[in-house]
Amino acid sequence: MHPPDGLLDAVDAYEHALMANDLEALDAFFAEGDTTMRGDAAGLLVGHDRISRFRQGRGGAPRREITSVEVRTIDDDHALVVSVLAPPAGGRGQQTQLWRRGASGWVIDAAHVSGPARAIDPSVWRGVGTPPVVGEPGGALVGRRVAVKDLFDVAGHEVGAGVPAFLAESPRATASAPAVGALLAAGADVQGIARTDEFAYSIAGRNPHYGTPPNPAVVGGIPGGSSNGPASAVALGQADIGLGTDTGGSIRVPASYQGLWGLRTTHGAVDRSGLLPLAPSFDTVGWLTRDSATLAMAASVSLPMGDPDAVQLRRFAVCDAVTALADADVRAAFDDALAGLGGLLDDLERVELPDVDVLFEAFRTVQAAEAWRAHGDWISAHPGALGADIAGRFAWASGFGTDEEEAARAVVLAARVEIERALDRRVLLLPAASSAAPQATMGAAENEETRARTLRLTCIAGIAGMPALSVPLLRVAKGPVGLCLVGPRGSDLRLIEVGERMTHPRG
Amino acid sequence: MHPPDGLLDAVDAYEHALMANDLEALDAFFAEGDTTMRGDAAGLLVGHDRISRFRQGRGGAPRREITSVEVRTIDDDHALVVSVLAPPAGGRGQQTQLWRRGASGWVIDAAHVSGPARAIDPSVWRGVGTPPVVGEPGGALVGRRVAVKDLFDVAGHEVGAGVPAFLAESPRATASAPAVGALLAAGADVQGIARTDEFAYSIAGRNPHYGTPPNPAVVGGIPGGSSNGPASAVALGQADIGLGTDTGGSIRVPASYQGLWGLRTTHGAVDRSGLLPLAPSFDTVGWLTRDSATLAMAASVSLPMGDPDAVQLRRFAVCDAVTALADADVRAAFDDALAGLGGLLDDLERVELPDVDVLFEAFRTVQAAEAWRAHGDWISAHPGALGADIAGRFAWASGFGTDEEEAARAVVLAARVEIERALDRRVLLLPAASSAAPQATMGAAENEETRARTLRLTCIAGIAGMPALSVPLLRVAKGPVGLCLVGPRGSDLRLIEVGERMTHPRG
The missing domain is CATH 3.90.1300.10 (Amidase signature (AS) domain)
Known part of the structure; x- marks a missing residue:
C-alpha cells in the first residue's frame, strides 16, 4: 500500500524541525490534547503540554540520521511510521510514531523513541x-x-x-x-x-x-x-x-x-x-x-x-x-x-x-x-x-x-x-x-x-x-x-x- | 473512546503467552507476512518469520509487570497500545504495539520494546x-x-x-x-x-x-x-x-x-x-x-x-x-x-x-x-x-x-x-x-x-x-x-x- 498523501513530507519536515530544535514546529507536529504520548528511556509522557515542557528543557535532540523508514498505512488518515536511527556518534536507535491527518495536516498521536545504550551512566x-x-x-x-x-x-x-x-x-x-x-x-x-x-x-x-x-x-x-x-x-x-x-x-x-x-x-x-x-x-x-x-x-x-x-x-x-x-x-x-x-x-x-x-x-x-x-x-x-x-x-x-x-x-x-x-x-x-x-x-x-x-x-x-x-x-x-x-x-x-x-x- | 471489543483481552492473553514463552501462541499473535515488525535494542526485525526465529533463539522474555496501559483507538479494527513495563529486577521499559483485528482475532502488526538500561554490557x-x-x-x-x-x-x-x-x-x-x-x-x-x-x-x-x-x-x-x-x-x-x-x-x-x-x-x-x-x-x-x-x-x-x-x-x-x-x-x-x-x-x-x-x-x-x-x-x-x-x-x-x-x-x-x-x-x-x-x-x-x-x-x-x-x-x-x-x-x-x-x- 502506498503511504497516504503528504505523510512522507510530514515525516521529513518533522525530522528537520527536530534536528533544528524548532520548538514551535515540534509542538505543532504533536497532536493537541491530553492523550498525546511520547516515551523514551526516561519514561512515558502523556499530554501535549508535558511533552512540550520536556522539549523546552532538554536543549535539543541528539544528532541522528535515519537509515530506513517503514510505513504501515492503516487508512487514508492514519499510518504507523517506524524509523531506524543511526546517530553519527555510533549505535542505533528506533522511533515508532503513530501519525494522523488532522484538520491542518499530519500530526503525531504517539511516539516511542529508543536510542543507543551508553557504556555507563555517568550520573549514576x-x-x-x-x-x-x-x-x-x-x-x-x-x-x-x-x-x-x-x-x-x-x-x-x-x-x-x-x-x-x-x-x-x-x-x-x-x-x-x-x-x-x-x-x-x-x-x-x-x-x-x-x-x-x-x-x-x-x-x-x-x-x-x-x-x-x-x-x-x-x-x-x-x-x-x-x-x-x-x-x-x-x-x-x-x-x-x-x-x-x-x-x-x-x-x-x-x-x-x-x-x-x-x-x-x-x-x-x-x-x-x-x-x-x-x-x-x-x-x-x-x-x-x-x-x-x-x-x-x-x-x-x-x-x-x-x-x-x-x-x-x-x-x-x-x-x-x-x-x-x-x-x-x-x-x-x-x-x-x-x-x-x-x-x-x-x-x-x-x-x-x-x-x-x-x-x-x-x-x-x-x-x-x-x-x-x-x-x-x-x-x-x-x-x-x-x-x-x-x-x-x-x-x-x-x-x-x-x-x-x-x-x-x-x-x-x-x-x-x-x-x-x-x-x-x-x-x-x-x-x-x-x-x-x-x-x-x-x-x-x-x-x-x-x-x-x-x-x-x-x-x-x-x-x-x-x-x-x-x-x-x-x-x-x-x-x-x-x-x-x-x-x-x-x-x-x-x-x-x-x-x-x-x-x-x-x- | 472505549477500546474496541476484545482488544484488552487480547493484550492480556499476549502478555500471558509472553511470560509463559508460549512460542506457538506468540507466533499467532504476530500478523503473518513480510511486513510485520518487531524492534528492540538489538535492532528492527521485519517479517513474521524473522521474528519467530528470533523468539525461538532467545529462551524467553525477561520477567516484567505492566504498570499502566494506554490505548489509542484508531477505528473498530485498529488500536495503538502503549504499556509501561516494570521488571521485578528494577528499572522501567515501554512497549508500543499496533493491533489489528484480523479474520481470526486481534493480531500485532508492529511492536517496539525498550527495556531498562544495564549498568554495563558484560559482552562488550x-x-x-x-x-x-x-x-x-x-x-x-x-x-x-x-x-x-x-x-x-x-x-x-x-x-x-x-x-x-x-x-x-x-x-x-x-x-x-x-x-x-x-x-x-x-x-x-x-x-x-x-x-x-x-x-x-x-x-x-x-x-x-x-x-x-x-x-x-x-x-x-x-x-x-x-x-x-x-x-x-x-x-x-x-x-x-x-x-x-x-x-x-x-x-x-x-x-x-x-x-x-x-x-x-x-x-x-x-x-x-x-x-x-x-x-x-x-x-x-x-x-x-x-x-x-x-x-x-x-x-x-x-x-x-x-x-x-x-x-x-x-x-x-x-x-x-x-x-x-x-x-x-x-x-x-x-x-x-x-x-x-x-x-x-x-x-x-x-x-x-x-x-x-x-x-x-x-x-x-x-x-x-x-x-x-x-x-x-x-x-x-x-x-x-x-x-x-x-x-x-x-x-x-x-x-x-x-x-x-x-x-x-x-x-x-x-x-x-x-x-x-x-x-x-x-x-x-x-x-x-x-x-x-x-x-x-x-x-x-x-x-x-x-x-x-x-x-x-x-x-x-x-x-x-x-x-x-x-x-x-x-x-x-x-x-x-x-x-x-x-x-x-x-x-x-x-x-x-x-x-x-x-x-x-x-x-
Whole structure:
C-alpha cells in the first residue's frame, strides 16, 4: 500500500524541525490534547503540554540520521511510521510514531523513541565492572550486586565524594571499608562505585559535575540524595543493594522518592572506618534495596551485634505536629495507610515531641560545624571546586563559633533524651519525606521549601541516633512516598520485620 | 473512546503467552507476512518469520509487570497500545504495539520494546569508568574515549585475555603498555577494558564466558573478533577508538562486519611491550574507529617513526585468485566499488600471488606453534579454563613438532619475499572478509567454512608483515563489508590517506 498523501513530507519536515530544535514546529507536529504520548528511556509522557515542557528543557535532540523508514498505512488518515536511527556518534536507535491527518495536516498521536545504550551512566556511576570486586564464595548475598556510594574505601579505588577535584587528589585505598567488607564477606559483589551529592551535604541528588541520576519511579523527578547514585542504581535494576550513608536523610529521602526500601541504622551500630565523614555525630551507614528480604540480609550480615535487645516492636506512635509537615496529599496517604494497617497498629499512641523547628535548628548547626571541621580546610584550599549550592552551604557552615555549636549540641543532647522519653520504645511513624519527588525543573525557592520541611521530618532520627526505615507503602499522584519507621536504638533488624509485616498486613 | 471489543483481552492473553514463552501462541499473535515488525535494542526485525526465529533463539522474555496501559483507538479494527513495563529486577521499559483485528482475532502488526538500561554490557566490556584513566591535557585526541582490548596492560588493572581463570591470577599492571600510553599522551581517555576472544585466538568474536557482543550494523550478526569488544564498543558509540590487535585478521574482520575503519599496522611498527602475545611473528597493534580522521590521529600519535618512506600510494593491484575467495555478493560489491573509484585506480594491475592454500597452511602452523609456546603451559595447568572451541584449537596447536614449524616458517619467509616482489609496492585491494557478518545462530560447519575463506584473505598481510586497512566501502544485502588495502611495510599513514580518498573519490 502506498503511504497516504503528504505523510512522507510530514515525516521529513518533522525530522528537520527536530534536528533544528524548532520548538514551535515540534509542538505543532504533536497532536493537541491530553492523550498525546511520547516515551523514551526516561519514561512515558502523556499530554501535549508535558511533552512540550520536556522539549523546552532538554536543549535539543541528539544528532541522528535515519537509515530506513517503514510505513504501515492503516487508512487514508492514519499510518504507523517506524524509523531506524543511526546517530553519527555510533549505535542505533528506533522511533515508532503513530501519525494522523488532522484538520491542518499530519500530526503525531504517539511516539516511542529508543536510542543507543551508553557504556555507563555517568550520573549514576563513577565506574562499573563485571564485577570489579568479587565477593567471597558462599554466603547469603551471593549473586547480589552492590552499588557503593563514593564515600567508602573500596580496595584499589579512590574516594571521590562527588567532587572531581577531591577525586583527583585521592589516594587509592589499600583495603575496603568494613561496611563494604561485610557485604563482600557475605558473598555480594561490588558492581561499581556510585555517585553522591558533593560531600553528601544535600538531600536533592543533583550533582553539578556529574548530572542528576534518573528516578525511574517519577518521570522527570529528582532522585533524592545524597545517596542518589546507589538509590538510582538499585531502582534502575543496575544493582541490588545500594550501600549509602544517612546523616540527615540521605538514605530515607532517595528511598522515599524512588519507591525503595531504605534503612538508616542506629548511630554507631555499623563501623564507619574507611568512610569519609560529613558530620560524625549523626553519620550512619545504611542500605537501599528493591525488596525487604535483601535489605534484611544486608543488614543482618553488617550488624555484628544483631539486635542487642530483641524485643518485638508492637507499640507505635505518631506525632501530629510532625505529620503536619508533609504535603496534604502525603498526609492523606499516610492516614489511609495507617488505617489500612488495622490490627498491626492496635497499640498506637499520639505523642508530643520537642518543637521540630528547634530540633532542626540545633541539628543543622551541629551538622554544619562538624561538616566544616571535616572538609573546611580542603574546601578553603580549593576555591571553585564545588558547585554553587554546596559551596554556599559550606560557606554558611563555616560561620559558626564554638559557643553556637556548643549551645546547639546541648539542645541536641536534651532533645535526644526527650524524644526517647516521649517514644518510650515505641516505633514512631511518619512520612519519610514531605512530598513525592519534586520535578528536576523546580525552582530554587520550591526546592528550599521542600527541603526544609523534609529535613524537619528526617532530623528526628538523626538527633535521637535511632534507626529509621523507609518502607515504600505510600503513593500520591506525583509518585511514591516512604512510610518511615523510627525505632529504638538497636532495633534495626526488628524494624525491617515490622516493615515487612506492614506490606503484608494480613500475612 | 472505549477500546474496541476484545482488544484488552487480547493484550492480556499476549502478555500471558509472553511470560509463559508460549512460542506457538506468540507466533499467532504476530500478523503473518513480510511486513510485520518487531524492534528492540538489538535492532528492527521485519517479517513474521524473522521474528519467530528470533523468539525461538532467545529462551524467553525477561520477567516484567505492566504498570499502566494506554490505548489509542484508531477505528473498530485498529488500536495503538502503549504499556509501561516494570521488571521485578528494577528499572522501567515501554512497549508500543499496533493491533489489528484480523479474520481470526486481534493480531500485532508492529511492536517496539525498550527495556531498562544495564549498568554495563558484560559482552562488550570488562569494566568502564568516567573515565578510569584520564589522558594528558591538550593533544590531538582530547575527548576521545578508548576501548582497550583486554590484552594490554593498563596501569592499576589486570589483563584478562577473555579467560576468567587467567584474569583471576593476573597481577595488577603498574604501568600502561606503550600502545595505551601513546593514546593517553595524545589526550585520549581510557573508557574501559573491552572483551576479546579467549587469548585472541579467533575471528568470530563469540566469547563463551562473557557472551557475544552485539553488532549494531547487522541485526543478529556476530561482531567479528578477536577485537570484538573494542569493535562493538566503537560501533555502539560507547567508545571512539578501539585499541586492538591483529594477528590473523582480528582488527580487519570486526571492522568489516561492523562497518568500521580498522588498521592493522606494519609488523613491529608499534611497540608491543605490555601486550599479551598470541603469535609474535604476526602480532600487530591497531585501531578501530567510526571515521577516518580519528583513525589517522590514533595512528599518527602511535607510530613514532611516521611513514619512513613517505611516497604517495597511487599504484594498485588485485589478485583474482584472492578475490575469488569471497562470496558472490561480496565479489560483485567489490567489483562495483573498484569501478566506482575511477581515476583513483588508473594504475591498477592484476597480479599473481602465491597459492592461498599454501599461504594459509604455513601461516596457521607458525601461528599455532607460537600460540602454544605463549600459552601452552598455562592452558595445560588449567584444564577446563577455556571454552570448547578455543580449547580444541589450542589442543590442535599443541601437536606441531619443531620440524613442521620450521618447514612452515620457511614457507612463510619465502612467501613474504614473493608477495613483496609480486606487489612491487603496489596496494593490494581485496575484500576484508569473505562475507558480511554471519548470523550468530549459524552452525559450526558454516562457521568453519566462512572462517577458512576469510583467513585465506587476511593471512596475506600477516605473512608479509604489511599494514592492512579495512575501509567501510562495500555493502551487500546482509550488511557491510570492508574494502581491504594492503600496503608496503611502513606505509600505514599513507594507507589511511588512500582510504580517505576512496570514500571521497571526487574530493
